Amino acid sequence: MSERNIAYLTDVCLLSCVVEKGKAEDVVKAARSAGAGGALIHSVHGVGVRERLGLLGIAIDAEKEVVQVMVGSEQAEMVANLIYGTAGIDRPGAGLIYLMPLEMVAVYLPRELRDRLKERSK
């Protein structure tokens, strides 16, 4: 296992964020500015505040986007707070964020980076 370019990480959280369609990029930008790396974006159909507004509900798009970002456990709350403030989730009905602990993450690690980490750990 050690000869392969793979890293097994622990103390990682999965931050999921449900937002209105078209807002996913704002969330990713906020997450990246806080130091988070990659992101996954799904298109989903949401229910909730739209159904409570009767005819006025047609003004709210049922199409939502879910953004998932992996962040270190230590940073997780800070990244969530930043997204909450900058992506407009602090408005009622605009979306939600939830954090889930991950037991393990396996990702590709370039050889140079792996060597550098090995040297640092000596």
Next chain:
Amino acid sequence: MSAPSGSAIPRFETSRQICVVLPDNGKDRELIRVLRDEKNILTASTTSCRGIGVLESTRDSKRGKLPPSELVHLVEIIVPDSEADDLVEFICKLAGIDQQHGGALWMSMPISATRYTLPSDVPYESVRTKTHAD
């Protein structure tokens, strides 16, 4: 909330959820097929989503633009706790997670999961198609 009369309350077992992000090269379907045929795992699904890589950078990043996203597939698998670690190794090898642009894998622990089985007297679609052709 009470269970409907006549139905037994299912006994849930400790499980793990394994999620694999794979590039759009058909590996997701191959993984699901191999899990079904070789590992007898039926609790797997794949969905398409947009992915932005960790190592992707953009020349416009200073102007607040994101790197271009690409089509990726998210495979979600629920497995019994006892098989999870071996399966992670198997999937990493099969899916090429250890290669650049090979994707990523993570494992989490659901509180509970039901067992999923298929009716034993229904053949796979490919077998049925062959029977019809005959």
